[in-house]
Amino acid sequence: MIPPGIWRFADRLPLADPRHAVSLGEGGTPLLDVTDALGLPAGVTVHVKAEHLNPTGSFKDRIAAVALSLVRERSLRGVVGTSSGNGGAAAAAYGARAGRPVVLLALATAPPEKLVQIRSAGARVHLTDGLGHDPHTTLRVAEQVRAAAGRHGWLALLTGGRYAPEIMYGARTIAYELAEQAPDATHVYAPIGGGGLYASLWRGYRDLGGAVPRLVAVQPSGCPTVRDALAGGPGVLAEPSTTGISGLQVATLFDDDVPAAVAGSGGHLTEVTDERVAAAHARLVRLGVSVEPAGATALAGLLDDADAGRLPAGARVVLVATGAGWKDVHALSSLAGPGPLPHGAADLEELLA
Ligand SMILES: Cc1ncc(COP(=O)(O)O)c(C=O)c1O
Known part of the structure; x- marks a missing residue:
């Protein structure tokens, strides 16, 4: 169905x-x-x-649902992304449902509720200083995530058309x-x-x-x-x-x-x-x-x-x-x-x- x-x-x-x-x-x-x-x-x-x-x-569920569906359809290994909390919480839940690992680099200032939501669903999360707030760090980390995802057969969860149009x-x-x-x-x-x-x-x-x-x-x-x-x-x-x-x-x-x-x-x-x-x-x-x-x-x-x-x-x-x-x-x-x-x-x- x-x-x-x-x-x-x-x-x-x-x-x-x-x-x-x-x-x-x-x-x-x-x-x-x-x-x-x-x-x-x-x-x-x-x-x-x-x-x-x-x-x-959050609305990020719509994006995570498509992401984990593509991971399943294409036999990718998991999802790696950056997150201020909501995209990560969505990826963590859909990853749990799909049985795929989720690795997140999160804003160091993310509200604790969002981090608990991510971790309780079983995702791995690393706090990253400067991510989000500092433009150079944000651009550098996004590129690193995109490149590492490609090298390792994971899907990059970077929620913008520049990085992840699908x-x-x-x-x-x-x-x-x-x-x-x-x-x-x-x-x-x-x-x-x-x-x-x-x-x-x-x-x-x-x-x-x-x-x-x-x-x-x-x-x-x-x-x-x-x-x-x-x-x-x-x-x-x-x-x-x-x-x-x-x-x-x-x-x-x-x-x-x-x-x-x-x-x-x-x-x-x-x-x-x-x-x-x-x-x-x-x-x-x-x-x-x-x-x-x-x-x-x-x-x-x-x-x-x-x-x-x-x-x-x-x-x-x-x-x-x-x-x-x-x-x-x-x-x-x-x-x-x-x-x-x-x-x-x-x-x-x-x-x-
Ligand atoms: C609650 C909430 N509103 C709005 C936004 C902004 O969405 P976008 O980054 O697509 O502009 C986000 C992004 O994390 C969010 O979590």
Whole structure:
């Protein structure tokens, strides 16, 4: 049986035979209407594409599912990759399911929850100083991983079109689903780390041949690689990134199609401060949409655009919520309020009055 989710689009994925699919239930995520909670001008609608509800808690499951399926189909030995945590957690789970080893070089600053998720599934992980934050280290390690994977018969999990175009087909399925779920969307806001997600949305919409919504790239101002790429540069920072947002600390673009996606979709770049992301994070979590900060970055961009008068009347907006709240308990804790919790017999009369 061919599993549902991303495998509904098997004819668009790079597998020769979908019976090799390695699935944990990825894709098919819901679209949540949050219009009523945001106080935007009448006529504007906002939906959240709930990618944090994927099996390991992020959109990277779509990519890892394709990766491990290719490993199985091509009798490769395993997966080796770099990760800020989520791609690694996805690879670890799908590697476990496929019975293949997974070796990861992870950001030394990765949240402990993501590292536990990786290790508990049985993957090997090495923390790598400078990876993500420092552009030269990030580029060097990515090249080393790609080369070593090739030498040893492993698949490289570097989640951007520059390094691993085949596995990125998995992320295009978000656009395929959105074209069905929100066919009249005018704007899709997505966070940018290495840019693989954003460029995959563009490629996915183009595959379908229909109208492409404006794709808005939302990036922390402490990691302005897209600003550099849109100015004709290589999309590489001159200095280490300064954002604290896990998943978005990538000092070099991993996907060369980001400028084409901005121009071709009529989209734009919105840079946001970490403080604005924290405010957007609080708003989503307090709506019951429990995402990690990177998963609230699209909302931060939307709210900044609305404040700046950049949001047209009647816009029908989709925000891509990329990762789950439990992946970064430290960020959630600031919303949980100070302890200690009241303990002992509760005075229900007072609590419910
Ligand atoms: C939760 C989350 N959101 C967004 C991103 C950014 O995705 P990309 O690197 O494809 O731009 C990542 C990447 O790790 C992530 O983990």
